[in-house]
Amino acid sequence: MKALVTIRFKDGVLDPEAVAIGRALQGLGFAEVRSVRREKLIELDLETDDREHARARVGAMCEQLLANPVIESYRIELPDGGPAA
């Protein structure tokens, strides 16, 4: 089954790359850009059909590798239909 993980900086954490993108857009003449935020999206294909198990495992992946829980928050989605455990 597929799992989607969306990772973003927590509110209040400065994202220098987003700031740089905003400045670069302004410099290119896109004066209407007020602010820029970035998120990372990671799509995992998992060898399991157990939604509850998948959610727990992907949570562990986020804590151990995918996200930095100090400054980032993450959201896990399991878009496939099927029985929720």
Add this chain to the structure above:
Amino acid sequence: MKALVTIRFKDGVLDPEAVAIGRALQGLGFAEVRSVRREKLIELDLETDDREHARARVGAMCEQLLANPVIESYRIELPDGGPAA
């Protein structure tokens, strides 16, 4: 208004970071991971309420800065309600 840009590698383009994430997850014991794909999500806050204008401008931003059209494809979403031009 808000605009969401999702940028991903075109099919067939190797994403070394996604491959590295997949290997690292395997190394941490997450043997159920079959494959990993990454996308970038950029959220822009724009000083306009004209959806058609916003879509054209964000398309230009993608072509000029946000995406690499040679190897990446992008999708623009304007989630706010309101009249589509």
